[in-house]
Amino acid sequence: MKINLKKTNIFRDNWLIKTIMRTFIFLFCTVAFSLNPNSGFSQNRNIIIDNDKTISIEAIFNLIKNQTDYQFVYDAEMVSTAPLIKLNKGVIKSNTLLIKGLDTIGCTFEFASNTVVVRKKTIADYRNQDEFIITGKVKNKRDEALFGAAIVVSSGGFKETGEINPNFTVRGTQTDFDGSFQIKVAQGQKLSVSYVGYEYYEITIGSDQTEYEIILEDEINYLEEVVLTGYTKTEKENSTVASSKISKKDLSRQKAINLVDRLEGLSPGLNITSVTNQGGQRKLELILRGLSTFDNPTDESNGQRDSNNSINRQPLIVLDGFPYEGPFNDIDPQTIETIDILRDAAATTLWGVRASNGVLVITTKRGVKSNSKPTITYTSNTTIGTRQDLSGLQLANSAETIKVLNNTYAIRSDFNTSFNAINNTFRKAFRYAPLNSFETIWADFYNNVITDAERDSRLAALSNNNVLDDFEKYLISPGFIQEHSLSMRGGSEVSSYSFTATHVNEKKSDLGDDFRRLNLSLTTDFKLTEKLSAVADVSVTSSETNDNAIGVAELFSVNPIQIFDRLVDENGRPQAIRSTYGEFQDEFSALGFDDASYNPIADQKLRDNELKSFNLRLAAGLNYKITKSLTADIKYQFNRITDRTNNNKDVNLFEIRTNNNLFVGEEVDANGIATGNPGERLIPYGGVLENQVITRTNTVLRGSLSFNETFNKHNVSALAGMEVTENIFDLTRRQYFGYNDVTGISNVNFDPTLADERLFGGQQLRGFLGVFFPDGLKNSFQPEVVDRSISTFGNINYTYNNKYNLSLSGKIDQKTAFGINERLSKPILWAVGASWNLDKEDFFKVDWVNDLKLRASYGVNGNLRPDLTTKVTIEFSNNVDFINGQNSASFDNTGNPNLTFEETTTKNIGLDFGLFSRRIVGTLDVYDRQSVNLLVPFAINSTFGQAGTVLRNDGKISNRGIELNLNLDILKNTALKWNANFNISHNKNEVLAYSDNQFTDPSEIIRNVRTGFQEIVGTDISAQYRFKWAGLDIDGNPQVFNENGDIVGYQEATPTQDALVLTKPFIAPTFGGIRNTFEYKNFALSFLASFKFGHVFQESLDQKYGGVGATALHRDVANAWEFPGDEFVTDIPAIPRTQEEAQFGNFREQFFTQSDYNIQDAAFIRLRDITLGYNLDSNAVKKIGLEAVNFSVQARNLGLLWKANDVDLDPESVPFVTDSFNVTDNFNGAFRPGIQQPITFVFGVNLNF
């Protein structure tokens, strides 16, 4: 800085000069100092201009200096940029002259003694003008009000940057929900409006206008109008791809805490299906344009192998440009700006071998590069559940259940404790087994403790119980969810940021199950130089899941709670539902066993199973504009997800007592009878801590060059780049025996793998207790598994005259899949697309057609199963071999050198249209996806040296469909506004090839219903075979039709495959959603309905049959055949009367449970939610210092408006909600309806500061 001091002779040593200098320097560091020039410049002299001239600021200073005794202090550099000032001959006041000169560079001056100090203007300098209030409304060209647009009043400023010069801002505000604002202005000031996705707008305030209607033009990268593929960004107008977009508005309308719950019914082609409850939770599966692989997701809780295999059935999730490997529900819906659903090959090619099932591109919020004050938004949603209606389980009541069980127990005499001989079916297994109240009655009866009459009266007393009442009282409650979210967005001309913090706390309806999640997310953008900009994003998700409930699924577990149980005694105290038979209680304790009774409520309180998940995502990028049209880009992402499970199993937990009892040693004689020395513990006595840590790390580095140039009518944009990815998977699992949660002490030296050989040698008592060897006794450690890939990609878009668009993309992927040969590792996946903007053609002049675009695309995508290998590989097991106690290895993959990736070729033709001034906007797509080389199990001849099946690329699936999306502004420019969005999709899935060399026997084919595999060539992948039901015979036995159309019973010749009938698909072919929004003044009312048609579901199977082993029964067993003649009125077979009839898995049972009798039409229309929103009057809001306030109430899960089935079931109702249900749920793929999701109410408030 150079400081010019003129006429220093007077002031040379004056302290004042030094002070002024310091002040001056200080002023350059801050802008806080302020003096009014009008008042400060007291001596306003006349200055004579001798003739017209155009001179510089410095010349003006000299002019004034020469005619007065003023001194000037100023920054020479600052004034050097000022334009020349034109002066007319005459007299002018020195103040006016200075203002005229300094205003042009945004400066003002202060006067002290005879010194004029020139400085930059501050906000305060602008404020003391004659101010008045204006009001206005901000909209886009589609007449949509823009909420949250930044309104800035400024004086001066440089418009060529498109941004507001911070030094000139006077004040700012933002628009409220209906796009309106009011602000104080003065004449001559500038009013500017900025909003993400729109062109910058500026107007100079005139003297009289006080109302403004501002229409913002769409910006070129307007998110709603561009197609984002994660790699590229194309204006919708010039795009050639089939994609749909879910906006922030649509997402935030749904008040669910999980992203997946917010997606239903919003996009054509996207089918959200409730599948089995693996892991104990309702699990939703996303299917885009039909299943295109036979690969079946296996249980994800078992670690790497399974989780790796299960990802390639659902669409790939891309988060801010990178594939997202974490759990879908870790993504905070509050941070999402848009979701692009890419449906055709032209859109997804750049995702290469992972894109076969479509791609969901999630883009999160970013800051605004303008100098508006930060937008702070606070959102709070409180969800209050209603009680689950357990009658939805349709269980038989106690009386009916006891009737069926009595029948079973009359056949068996297991409970005759007087027999202890080894050649009797009653053995110690039953002697010491914890009996429930029903079994105790029968044991008493068989042991002649009670008479027939006593037995019957006690059973009758039992019949009055209903354990579901106790469930409702003690084990379930209405759920409760609280979500708080605070977000801040803002920025300056060089940087911007968006920060969101969301906390979710959910109490699930099963007591003991809860979930907490904290999301923190920060995105930042920096403009480092004119050419170089950078982004840096951080997001953290920390969640905690407690899984401690005893849900209704325990009705179906190994030691089930039964319908006739009472969980509490007469005094309301929790009581045991099972205990050792009284006669043996003392004997049992004397042997050193722990109490064997099961008290569910007490047990629930002891459970302490916690999953903590930590998800860290760091992303950074640099963008450099090499030339005007060429840009280089480097992006990097690091994502680590750590899941830590701590299951602290208390020593008093039923499971642990049972487990400890397994390993009580005893001396036994040659007949297996205990002789003494009881109570020796073969494993350390105490609780057990199960600890599992799974870490997944994903790193991506991507470099690309992009080119964009317009020559006359030609526009070319191109992208080429490379990408390097690394995925690391890491798992450790350990059990600590003898664990005490208070002291934290366990027997660390105990390793079950090295334990007393009696654990394996057969002397322990597990046999006597009738419990199987606990699988979890084994520890495991999985070394890091690393998977890497290198990809090269390119994409080019060409547009001619904004009418004709052509795109071409390709990708080469090389992946770590050791042994995979060259051809496989470098598949070239490519796509070509074209579109034609018909509306822009001169010959096409139809008044009511605003937009009309025809699209077509063709391309190939891949799908690669991560663990695919062509070489023989082995896997190690440090689970000690059961026989020799050694570490061992076995074949993991027996290798097929001909394996290759799965391939899907997609043809797509689409139409985008906007009609009647865009009151009707829609898209229509027709597609044909042919998937070939699909991996299917081939049953290899075991003579070659391996059992079972090998994978071959022999499968083919075709998906053809049509999708329509319509957005209707039915009432637009009226007080009452009505917008409707409607989408419907139809997908026809057909299995074209599948290796069918596995099963030919109909019972085998149907048996596979239970394991989820039944792929039938020529029909939908989810359609299944069933026996054709023919009612009951005169003895109440089930009958089916055979291949000749004759009715056969289960003891006759088994029907052949030709006798089987095909069901409709289990996955809905037709589905969609309707959303209606009504707005009137400050109110908005909207509702979302979704529908599915053309599919079926399966009712409870053995619950209706009442065979041996059934624990909870369906209420239909009350209608079971009893007397001849009943066969004319009921289809429920007689309760098995003999051991032979009772046997599970015979044709008697199969004919009933696996016939089409249990298949129901699943079509439905569901009212998902109704939402009422209210915007507080903006004037009132501003008085309390807020910008906008919005309240909303949403009612969710409102149930079915219509259903096709007449069995009173919601085809998508939640299956049972705990882990243990897994044990009995073998019916993968067949849906087992349970309790309907209860209605919940969400109360939301949204504040903007």
Add this chain to the structure above:
Amino acid sequence: MKKQLYLILALVLFSVIACDDYVDITPRGNAIVTTLDEVNFLLNDAETIASNSRTSDIPSLISDNIELVDSKIALASSDPTLRSIASIYNLEPVFYDANLQDQGWQKHYEIIGLANYILETVETISTDDEALKNQYAAEAKVHRAYHYFTLVNTYAPHFGLPEANVDGSGVPLLTVFSDDSVPINKSSVNDIYDFVLQDLEEAIPFLTETVESNDRASRASALGLLAQVHFHMGNYTEAITNANDALAISAMLFDYNTDLVPAFFGGSFPPNLTDNTEVTLLKTGNVPSFRFTEAFADYSDELVALSDVDNDLRFSFNQFDESIGKYVLFTDFEYQLGVTTPKVLLIKAESLARTGSAGEAMDIVNLLRSKRFKASFVTAGNHLLTAANDAEAIQHVIDEARREFHVAGQRFYDIKRLNAIENAGISLTRGGVTFAPNSINWAVPIGQREIDRSNGQITQNPRE
């Protein structure tokens, strides 16, 4: 600034092109076998190699030692997974239809496949420890030999019969792992025997005398198996030599008065799995059962008649089921199908008897009996058997084998052997079906699924 940026860009974008190695990483946790340690791990997989569960179904059910009551056969027929039990027992023309896996066939070839894989792979491993490498290869050969020997004795006419030397009379002979381009035509029985002998003879020099865990092959087990192969060929001299060599290393014999252990469901069993020191090559089978309650292992009246049920401690393995009037094994009893001391002893005894050393043969039989009867009975000398001549001695040995191996499956092989080599004329009738001595029916049917999936390469064994 600009230059540096270009440099970074160039580095990022184009350096990776050069390194294809980036994706070729050495995997951990699962691997392509490259070291002897990994081979050792494979050989340790006893759950695969030693536990042969259902391989005993066919030999144990087809013999005059077993007699199932009708209700049990009906029970097996009613269960889709057990109906093969009824088919086998009833000597039906098809044991396993296309819907059922012939688990015996599958298991034998699974272990042969594993042995083939180890033999293929061990060749490619470079190591300084040639001895260990040879030992592992030798172990694989013993396993392979055992399973080919069992396969050919089950699914083919017995060695020595005229048809045994005909191509296609035996079982498919594969020496590579899981390569479905190799032919799986059946070889002749003689070829299989030659192959088995060759494997064993090649293996023996490289094996250690004993092993820590009897699921691993040792010299003792290989010699015992070699004795058995020669015995089945009628080469009694070789059988005696090999049996002596085997017994010189390991001749452990339990005394059932002291060495039996109580088991889960009552009863007393020999120590099972690797604790069973009578066993030098562990190959176990299970009593087939319905839901772990009904065992399909009822002693035939003929066998009971041969036995002294009061004093023979081998009867403590089973229970008398009054409801069916039969002695039945417990469902969790495990058959020892591999190489065991009693088996080698009885091979030696019969071979001695057949080569004119009846006295020595009877000594062996009485030694075995002294460990199998109640101590008081043995002290009184009541266990002792005597033979007036070779034929009597032979009969004593054969009867003792029936008692020693009861329904565990050995009798099936002995019937085939005795008919083929010694013309014993033993037939078996079940319902209307008779397996005449040396009938082609004794080469039991192969699972229909394996036939169907062989593109016509595997032909079904013909029935009479």
